[in-house]
Amino acid sequence: MADVQETRHQWRVPRGIVALKAAGAVLCAALAITGDGWLLFLAGVAALGFAVLAGRDLVAPVRLAAGEDGLVVSGLGGRERISWNDVDRIRVNTNRRYGLTTELLEIDAGEQIHLFSRFDLGEPVVAVAEALMRLRP
Structure with missing residues (x-):
């Protein structure tokens, strides 16, 4: 069992991102308290x-784990184990719009597609994709 733990990799939401979401909740709650009408509703x-986003990050901070036996994807819906045999494709999807570049790690597992950003993983998605490709048998 010690060998499996040594080869297990985990990627988690950075604490700074969780703190920003919590601060956003507090700021918007303060706006809601001081506002009226539509400001109250929207804030x-x-x-x-x-x-909800900050709570999700606190409940399931590890979004993706990988080892020799496969992947574990976590979120509000719980954890899902995915065998390497069920993974059809791992790729980085890059989009450029309005001068911004967005990269998402895409894991295609049959009827499911799991998408992760660097804010979910705490590392650049290209580095995570390369690590997953090295782990994949």
């Missing part, structure tokens, strides 16, 4: 959204 919805 309340934004506060709730930020709180």
Whole structure:
């Protein structure tokens, strides 16, 4: 069992990102309290959204784990184990719009596609994709 733990890699949401989401929830809640009408409604919805995202990051901080036996993907819906045999493709999807470049790690596992950004993984997605390719048998 010690050998499996040594080859297991984990990627988690950075604490700074969780703190930003929590701060956004507090700021929007403060706006909701001081506002009226539409400001109350919109700031309340934004506060709730930020709180849900921060809560998800606290409940499931490790988004992706990989080892010789396969992958473990975590989120609000729980954890899902994916065997390497079920992984059809691992790639980095790069989009350029409005002067911004967005990279997403795409893991195609049959009928499911899992997408991760660097804010989910705490590392550049290209480095994570390369690590997954090295681990994949």
